[in-house]
Structures are given as C-alpha cells and as structure tokens.
Amino acid sequence: MSESRKKAALDYHAFPVPGKLSIELSTPAETQEDLSLAYSPGVAEPVREIARDPELAYRYTGKGNLVAVISDGSAILGLGNLGPLASKPVMEGKGLLFKRFAGINSIDIEVESESPAQFIETVASIAITFGGINLEDIKAPECFEIENQLKARCDIPVFHDDQHGTAIVTVAGMLNALEIQGKSIEDARIVCLGAGAAATACCKLMMAAGAQPEHITMLDSKGVIHSGRTDLNQYKALFATPTSARTLDDAIEGADAFLGVSGPNLLNAAQLSRMAVNPVVFACSNPDPEIDPALAHSVRDDLIMATGRSDFPNQVNNVLCFPFLFRGALDVRATIINEDMKLAAVEAIRAIAKEPVTDAVRRAYGGVDLQFGRDYILPKPTDERLLGRVAAAVAQAAVDTGVAHLPFPDHYPLAGLADIKL
Numbered sequence: 001m002s003e004s005r006k007k008a009a010l011d012y013h014a015f016p017v018p019g020k021l022s023i024e025l026s027t028p029a030e031t032q033e034d035l036s037l038a039y040s041p042g043v044a045e046p047v048r049e050i051a052r053d054p055e056l057a058y059r060y061t062g063k064g065n066l067v068a069v070i071s072d073g074s075a076i077l078g079l080g081n082l083g084p085l086a087s088k089p090v091m092e093g094k095g096l097l098f099k100r101f102a103g104i105n106s107i108d109i110e111v112e113s114e115s116p117a118q119f120i121e122t123v124a125s126i127a128i129t130f131g132g133i134n135l136e137d138i139k140a141p142e143c144f145e146i147e148n149q150l151k152a153r154c155d156i157p158v159f160h161d162d163q164h165g166t167a168i169v170t171v172a173g174m175l176n177a178l179e180i181q182g183k184s185i186e187d188a189r190i191v192c193l194g195a196g197a198a199a200t201a202c203c204k205l206m207m208a209a210g211a212q213p214e215h216i217t218m219l220d221s222k223g224v225i226h227s228g229r230t231d232l233n234q235y236k237a238l239f240a241t242p243t244s245a246r247t248l249d250d251a252i253e254g255a256d257a258f259l260g261v262s263g264p265n266l267l268n269a270a271q272l273s274r275m276a277v278n279p280v281v282f283a284c285s286n287p288d289p290e291i292d293p294a295l296a297h298s299v300r301d302d303l304i305m306a307t308g309r310s311d312f313p314n315q316v317n318n319v320l321c322f323p324f325l326f327r328g329a330l331d332v333r334a335t336i337i338n339e340d341m342k343l344a345a346v347e348a349i350r351a352i353a354k355e356p357v358t359d360a361v362r363r364a365y366g367g368v369d370l371q372f373g374r375d376y377i378l379p380k381p382t383d384e385r386l387l388g389r390v391a392a393a394v395a396q397a398a399v400d401t402g403v404a405h406l407p408f409p410d411h412y413p414l415a416g417l418a419d420i421k422l
C-alpha cells in the first residue's frame with residue numbers, strides 16, 4: 001500500500017472518533033418518566049417477565065438482533081497470529097458490515113485465552129446475551145473444535161465466518177467463473193493453496209456442489225497433502241490423495257482453478273502460465289493476494305482473476321454472505337446454520353450476478369456497466385438485492401429443514417434496510 005493510502009486507512013480509523021462503531025439509543029431517555037421506564041423501577045417488569053419465560057428476552061431486549069463478533073486474533077486476515085487486541089479493527093469492521101448491509105447490531109469481543117477449552121468456556125458463558133455468534137479469524141485446527149463445541153452448547157447460530165462465509169462466497173464465485181470459462185465443477189481440477197479454516201470449508205462446500213475429491217489438490221506450508229504424509233491432523237487427512245505431486249509447481253500443471261487461502265505472493269507467474277486454458281484464479285488472501293492481479297493479467301489474458309479485496313474486480317470475500325445470512329437466520333430464529341442454508345445462500349448470491357445491475361450499484365461503481373462475465377462473476381456487496389434474496393433463501397431453508405423457531409417472515413422479501421422488522 002502506498003504511504004498516502006496507509007495514512008488514509010489510519011485516519012479513517014482515527015477520525016471523527018476512534019473506531020468504526022457506536023451504540024445508539026432506540027428509546028427516549030429525556031424525561032423523568034422516560035428514565036423511570038428505562039431503568040428503575042420500570043426495568044424490573046421485563047426482568048420478571050424474562051425470568052418467567054426466557055423467550056421473552058427476544059421481545060423485551062435487543063438479543064434477537066445482536067450478534068457477537070468474537071476472535072482470539074490467532075489468524076487475523078492473512079497477517080497471522082497477532083493476538084486479540086490487534087484483531088479489534090477487523091472485528092469492528094465486521095460489525096460495520098453487519099449494520100451497514102443487514103441492519104444487525106453487533107458487539108466485538110476479543111478474547112485472551114490460553115487454550116481452545118478456555119476460549120470455548122468464555123464464549124459459552126456469554127452466549128445467552130446474543131441472537132447469534134460470528135467467530136472470526138481463529139486459526140486452524142483450533143477453530144474446528146471451538147466451533148463444534150460451541151454449536152453443541154449453544155441454542156443460537158454459531159458460525160465461523162472464515163470457514164463458512166468464505167466457503168459460500170467462494171463456491172458461488174467458482175460456479176459462476178467456471179461456467180463463464182466453459183467448464184464444470186464436476187470436471188475441474190482444483191488446486192487449493194492453504195489447508196486451514198477457509199481452505200477446509202471451501203473444499204468441503206465445493207465437493208458438496210459437485211467437485212470431485214480426487215480432482216482437488218490441497219497444499220499447506222509443507223507442500224501437497226498426499227496420502228504418504230504422516231504429519232497430517234485429522235482435518236487435513238480428509239483431503240489427502242494418492243497423488244505424486246509434492247509441490248505447488250507439480251500441482252499447478254494443467255489445473256483449471258487455483259484457490260488461494262494461504263498468504264501473500266505465493267503463486268508466481270511461471271506457475272500461473274502452466275495452468276490449463278481459461279483458468280480461474282481466486283487469490284483470496286487478505287490484504288495481499290497470492291498473486292498480484294496486474295502480474296496475473298500480464299501473464300495471460302484468458303483467466304478469471306479474483307481477490308478478497310474491494311479495490312479490484314471480482315471480490316471473493318465473506319462480506320457477500322455473513323450479513324445477509326445472519327439476517328435470514330435471525331429473522332426465523334434459526335438454532336443453527338446448516339448445510340441447506342449454506343447452499344441456499346450460494347445459489348442466491350450467484351444468481352444475482354447473472355442479472356443486470358441496479359442503477360444504485362452502477363452509480364457506486366463509477367457508472368461502469370457491469371455484466372456477467374470475466375470481470376463480474378459475483379454481485380457487489382452494496383447490491384441491495386443481496387439482503388432480500390440471501391436472507392429469504394436462508395430463512396426458507398431454515399424453515400424447510402426444521403431448525404427455525406419462527407415461520408418464514410410475512411414481511412419478506414426485504415427490498416432494503418427500511419423493510420427490516422424487529
């Protein structure tokens with residue numbers, strides 16, 4: 001990043017007040033009467049009601065529209081394990097996106113913990129406060145046990161965004177990109193660089209969408225995950241194949257798609273040039289992708305190039321999913337986010353890219369006429385149709401699979417934030 005962009009980014013976070021979020025009042029608090037209702041003695045009435053019936057917390061408190069964004073800072077973007085405090089700008093950023101795109105309130109919680117068990121205990125003991133939990137930037141393999149145990153202990157949705165939000169958007173983008181390139185997910189040979197939280201979930205969901213396990217080659221920092229390796233944990237072992245490939249140089253030969261969820265500048269020009277014709281390259285590491293788009297485009301002109309960033313075409317980033325998915329899950333009070341809900345989100349997201357963009361999106365992107373094709377494989381995050389379509393698809397899937405406490409909302413589909421009813 002240039003010095004001027006660095007300064008702009010730091011100033012954005014420092015001004016007009018430090019951080020990116022504030023808490024606003026939703027009720028009047030001006031008069032003696034207001035205060036006597038808001039606090040003592042009035043507040044005792046909802047207390048008694050909730051003690052009598054815990055469901056009433058959804059009627060008398062903000063629980064139902066409140067998501068906790070929780071991290072231990074062990075895998076902050078692609079910057080690594082920089083600890084919980086350094087993760088706070090990212091967690092506040094997720095909060096900004098929840099509010100901006102789906103009207104959801106959130107609180108970021110950065111946890112110092114010695115072990116997954118301590119982290120799990122901490123989160124489980126505060127989960128009751130929230131309508132949902134968005135786990136963020138927790139490294140593999142710890143993230144898997146953390147999410148599984150919290151799902152088992154909590155009756156609200158627990159969603160590790162780096163796994164499932166990333167997977168939903170990646171699969172939506174991959175299906176569209178392969179279609180544009182005249183290929184199918186069933187036949188595509190896919191190289192996944194990275195074997196952590198995002199990689200594991202992306203590859204599992206790609207397989208649920210039709211990718212053949214034997215066509216996927218996954219690599220971690222030690223190389224290809226193959227059946228001969230004796231150092232694999234149970235999560236990586238699921239992706240071991242009997243391939244003779246050992247390095248990215250070996251694996252990339254003739255590949256149709258590259259998915260990078262690892263770190264910066266790990267795919268070089270020579271490797272890109274050895275991919276099959278019409279390749280798909282998703283270099284999703286943030287903030288710096290596995291290959292610079294300018295370099296990639298200079299190497300070949302038949303590729304679809306995507307990154308996790310907002311400042312290049314084709315952003316493959318979980319922002320396209322988590323705000324809208326949680327909107328739908330909260331509005332039917334889903335107890336979990338299941339596979340059907342994820343696949344419903346995939347289809348809803350990818351379908352929007354095939355329709356003409358709205359005037360609002362065109363204006364927000366400098367008047368450029370975005371059309372489904374190599375430089376427009378996924379909708380833009382500001383596309384208001386995401387809220388209506390993804391929330392409705394997720395809510396319907398939750399109802400259909402019996403994990404919703406409430407029926408499909410009467411006020412759906414949402415045309416915009418103003419339509420949200422709490």
Ligand SMILES: NC(=O)C1=CN([C@@H]2O[C@H](COP(=O)(O)OP(=O)(O)OC[C@H]3O[C@@H](n4cnc5c(N)ncnc54)[C@H](OP(=O)(O)O)[C@@H]3O)[C@@H](O)[C@H]2O)C=CC1
Binds near residue numbers: 140319
């Ligand atoms: N665009 C998006 O929406 C998202 C992008 N990401 C990006 O994905 C990346 C990984 O995030 P996440 O999965 O949460 O983190 P994890 O810490 O869970 O996983 C990181 C993985 O990257 C691997 N890795 C690191 N260096 C190399 C290397 N030189 N060659 C091959 N593999 C390497 C690690 O290998 P090993 O197992 O050997 O340590 C590990 O498997 C980050 O850059 C992040 O920004 C993540 C989520 C969303």
Ligand SMILES: CC(=O)C(=O)O
Binds near residue numbers: 078161162285286319
């Ligand atoms: C986008 C995101 O969640 C990440 O890079 O970690």
Ligand SMILES: [Mg+2]
Binds near residue numbers: 136162
């Ligand atoms: Mg993340």
